[in-house]
Amino acid sequence: MNIPDGLYYTKDHEWAKIENGKVRMGVTDYAQHELGDIVFVDLKPVGAKVNKGDSVGTIESVKAVSEVYTPLPGSIIEANPDLETNPELVNQDCYGKGWMVVIAVISTGEISGLMDAAAYKEYLAKEAK
Amino acid sequence: MLHVSLVHAKEGAFTYGGDDMNGEVPMKTPLHHEHEKLNAKMVDFHGWEMPVWYTGIKEEHMAVRSHAGLFDVSHMGEIEVKGEMAVPFLDHLLTRDITSMNQGRALYTFLLNEKGGIIDDLFISCMEPGSSYLLCVNSANKDRDYEWMVAQNTKGAIVEDVSDLYAMIALQGPASGQILKTCLAFDLALVNPHTFAVIDTKDYGGLIISRTGYTGAGGVEIFLSPQTASLLWQSFLASGATPCGLGARDTLRLEMGYPLHGNDITEAVTPLEAGLSFAVDFKKKDDFIGKQALLDQQRLGIKRRLVGMEVLDRGIPREGCMCFRDDREVGFVTSGSISPVKGTGIALGYVDGSVKEGDELYIRVRDKLLRSRIKRPPFVNGTLP
Numbered sequence: 001m002n003i004p005d006g007l008y009y010t011k012d013h014e015w016a017k018i019e020n021g022k023v024r025m026g027v028t029d030y031a032q033h034e035l036g037d038i039v040f041v042d043l044k045p046v047g048a049k050v051n052k053g054d055s056v057g058t059i060e061s062v063k064a065v066s067e068v069y070t071p072l073p074g075s076i077i078e079a080n081p082d083l084e085t086n087p088e089l090v091n092q093d094c095y096g097k098g099w100m101v102v103i104a105v106i107s108t109g110e111i112s113g114l115m116d117a118a119a120y121k122e123y124l125a126k127e128a129k
Numbered sequence: 130m131l132h133v134s135l136v137h138a139k140e141g142a143f144t145y146g147g148d149d150m151n152g153e154v155p156m157k158t159p160l161h162h163e164h165e166k167l168n169a170k171m172v173d174f175h176g177w178e179m180p181v182w183y184t185g186i187k188e189e190h191m192a193v194r195s196h197a198g199l200f201d202v203s204h205m206g207e208i209e210v211k212g213e214m215a216v217p218f219l220d221h222l223l224t225r226d227i228t229s230m231n232q233g234r235a236l237y238t239f240l241l242n243e244k245g246g247i248i249d250d251l252f253i254s255c256m257e258p259g260s261s262y263l264l265c266v267n268s269a270n271k272d273r274d275y276e277w278m279v280a281q282n283t284k285g286a287i288v289e290d291v292s293d294l295y296a297m298i299a300l301q302g303p304a305s306g307q308i309l310k311t312c313l314a315f316d317l318a319l320v321n322p323h324t325f326a327v328i329d330t331k332d333y334g335g336l337i338i339s340r341t342g343y344t345g346a347g348g349v350e351i352f353l354s355p356q357t358a359s360l361l362w363q364s365f366l367a368s369g370a371t372p373c374g375l376g377a378r379d380t381l382r383l384e385m386g387y388p389l390h391g392n393d394i395t396e397a398v399t400p401l402e403a404g405l406s407f408a409v410d411f412k413k414k415d416d417f418i419g420k421q422a423l424l425d426q427q428r429l430g431i432k433r434r435l436v437g438m439e440v441l442d443r444g445i446p447r448e449g450c451m452c453f454r455d456d457r458e459v460g461f462v463t464s465g466s467i468s469p470v471k472g473t474g475i476a477l478g479y480v481d482g483s484v485k486e487g488d489e490l491y492i493r494v495r496d497k498l499l500r501s502r503i504k505r506p507p508f509v510n511g512t513l514p
Contacts, residue, residue: 036170036376037187039467040445042497058495060445062186062466063376084443 009120041083074105158203159355175269180374192371197302206271218286226413230255241419296358301348345385345511386506440474
């Protein structure tokens with residue numbers, strides 16, 4: 001299981017990363033593995049305002065449908081355009097080319113409420129039991 | 130985000146009780162250990178712990194279409210009907226003509242209730258004309274089927290649930306014949322589609338090799354002893370068959386438009402509504418349960434039909450999505466997914482009788498309307514089993 005340091009993690013298996021005061025986010029390796037072959041990604045459009053816990057998009061594997069929730073409020077300023085034609089990027093490179101959205105947040109402070117890599121690893125170990 | 134709901138294994142309004150594990154120990158097939166060895170992703174399927182995929186649904190799906198895939202379908206139920214009253218009993222119970230079945234024939238047929246509703250769809254195999262038949266039924270319906278059969282058995286046939294005596298392996302795909310030759314020295318050309326052979330082998334004991342399947346890719350389904358199932362499974366794997374889970378099984382059958390009981394056909398619909406009247410023999414000599422209801426329905430007209438739908442927009446229809454035409458609700462999806470071969474959404478569902486082949490309609494998926502077209506399945510080219 002790939003859980004890179006330097007990212008923040010949610011209990012719902014999203015990751016978030018601070019970049020120049022903005023937050024880039026996607027789903028974790030655990031999530032993409034549990035979902036299986038991802039065949040469809042439908043993201044909220046650029047400009048959409050989202051509250052904490054709102055869906056920023058839907059990802060579908062052959063057998064499952066999941067919402068992706070933002071851990072921070074703000075507005076979507078980028079949505080990964082490659083996922084429309086290559087949704088499998090989420091399987092192949094979930095922390096890189098498989099990113100989903102970039103959110104302009106009011107404050108990055110809230111991100112400290114999320115788990116770091118070590119805490120997420122521990123959380124997964126508990127969840128697996 | 131992870132509230133993964135498996136479309137196939139979920140409890141629907143149509144399914145019978147027993148889906149919920151209720152904390153009970155899941156049932157395991159004789160091949161369970163093989164799935165663990167292969168690190169399969171396991172899910173609960175109507176109380177059975179089954180592999181949903183090994184490496185990925187798309188890859189497994191394509192392996193079946195292009196070469197060969199191996200499925201553990203040991204969860205399927207087997208019910209044996211024997212004795213001199215077997216034929217009169219079965220002929221009354223099932224929609225096909227049982228009296229004319231020869232040894233080695235396998236028929237797709239229905240168990241109907243008095244209203245013509247489909248209790249189950251199944252394959253019946255004629256082991257011994259007049260005296261011995263094997264019914265292969267859906268795992269989720271097996272207990273209900275058995276109870277129904279016992280309740281209808283006023284003629285004194287011998288009805289026995291023999292599910293524990295059989296493991297079942299499906300070897301599907303164009304390379305199945307080659308693999309059977311390598312592993313069993315068995316010539317697939319000797320069995321026609323929808324017939325079976327019974328052979329004795331040194332390594333695996335007796336095998337029923339049935340040229341049937343649920344993928345549209347050709348191949349066989351093999352009934353064998355739970356004790357030797359692992360050995361045959363390993364032999365097929367070593368000969369190049371790809372292990373495939375229930376996920377690929379579902380997308381493969383959906384590409385062919387084969388109905389799944391519990392989703393596309395239920396006790397609330399008839400074979401006429403489901404477009405499956407080819408498996409109902411109205412002309413056979415004796416009446417069968419549900420016949421009068423079907424005749425009445427035919428006379429009064431069929432108000433809704435099970436159809437195939439191909440999605441023209443980007444998006445995946447799912448079970449429960451509503452269908453619209455000219456802003457009017459005209460139906461709903463009973464099975465939906467992506468076609469791994471075409472890369473587009475496909476579905477089965479019920480629509481008003483007024484909707485015809487080639488008509489366009491919209492399937493509502495969350496907040497979007499997907500432009501779709503009625504298409505008679507198969508959605509991709511298939512081959513006979």
